[in-house]
Amino acid sequence: MTRPPDTYTIGQLSRLSGLPVKTIRFYSDAGVLPERDRTPAGYRLYGEADVARLELVRTLREIGVGLATIRSLGERDLRQVLDLHLRTVEAQLKSLQRTRAVLRATLERGDPAEEDLRRLNTLGRIGAAERDALMDAFVAEVGGGNRAREQWLTCLRDAMVPELPAEPTIEQLDAWLELVDLLSDDDYRATLRRQSDDFWERREGGFDAEAWRETNDAVTQVVQDAIAEGVAPGTPEAAPVLDRVVALLAGMHGAEDGPALRATLTRGYEEHDPRAERHWHLVAIVNGTPWPPPETTVHHWIAKALGVTVPTL
Incomplete structure (x- = not known):
């Protein structure tokens, strides 16, 4: 039987490409050639095409x-492959930069301790994929199958676990590691879900994120103006400010201002898990924001x- 035209043996392909026969055979066995x-x-x-493919x-x-x-x-064109590889290399560079920063900071502080090794070990284990998996689990568990709550959590997803800076300080790294531990905590997840069940069950059908932001912005502005004017909570001057705030929140809750709504708001503040505030404090440390x-x-x-004593964190 005559060999098909325009074909090469593995030895000929080796001479054309300059690659050893052993390497070409390996690529063939691996399915890339x-x-x-x-x-x-x-x-x-x-074939002829294999000469270019081998290169x-x-x-x-x-x-x-x-x-x-x-x-x-x-299945993909070359541009897709190179784009994927570029993103992989960039992620690796970020990881190496962070590790370098932690090593430098550790060595500058004196003799390394077990805590320093824990930081390095955790930093090496938690990359972008692990962070995504953590947030997938957090949204699913806290969301509890409520579409509106899951939508809200998805809007906050990137903000809840920010990326570490390229060269984090030890304080930022410790805050980030504590944040990862907190979001992995089963009790924290269960508490957040339980405390928000009543609110989100009334919004099972959907969630208007833009209206939510507008209401929060309006409440923030009303209270900030009062604080700037020196109005302290619990004083007679604070009563009309609180009335305005509750009127704004009434729309968010789908209720009217009255004893029932104020009791609901008061209970929400009383039962508020202080770990939620700690969560956002850690985010601020990582982001370097006030x-x-x-x-x-x-x-x-x-x-x-509302007469609620705010716990000191």
Whole structure:
């Protein structure tokens, strides 16, 4: 049987490409360079296109692209593969930068301790994929199957676990690690779900995120103006401010201002899990933003105006 035209044996392909026969055979066995045919004696045969493909495989391997990704070239174009690889390299660079920053800070502080090793170990184990998995589980568990609550949590998803800076301080890293632990805590998740059940059950059909933001912005502005004017909660001057706040919140709750709504608001502040405020404090540390933010100050004011004692964190 005559060998098909425009085909090469593995030895010829080796001479054309400059790659060892052993390497080409490995690529063939791995599925990144499929053989075209075989001779009657069982020798592998390759075509003209395989010369160019082998050069592409070699180049992709030299820049670190994995064999599984190269195998998928039949399903993706080269631009997609290179774009995927670029994002992978960028993620790796960020991880290395953070590790370098932690190592430097650790060495500058003196003799390393077990706590320093824990930081490095956790930092190495929690990457972007792990963070996404953590938030998937958090949204699913706290959401509890309520579509509106899951929609709200999804809106907050990126803010709840911010990315570490490229070169975090030890304080930022510790805050981030504590944040990961907190969001992984089963009791914290269950408490958040339980405390918000009544509110979200009334919104099972959907959630208007824009209306929510507008109401929160309006409440924040009303209370900030009162604080700027020196109006303290619990004083006669605070009563009309609280009336305005409750009127705004009434629309959010789908209720009218009255003893029942005020009792609901009061109970919400009384039962508020202090870990939720700690959560956002940790976010502020990681992001390097001031604490407390205006919203936290505003809610402390409202709680006190309703007669609720705010716990000290």
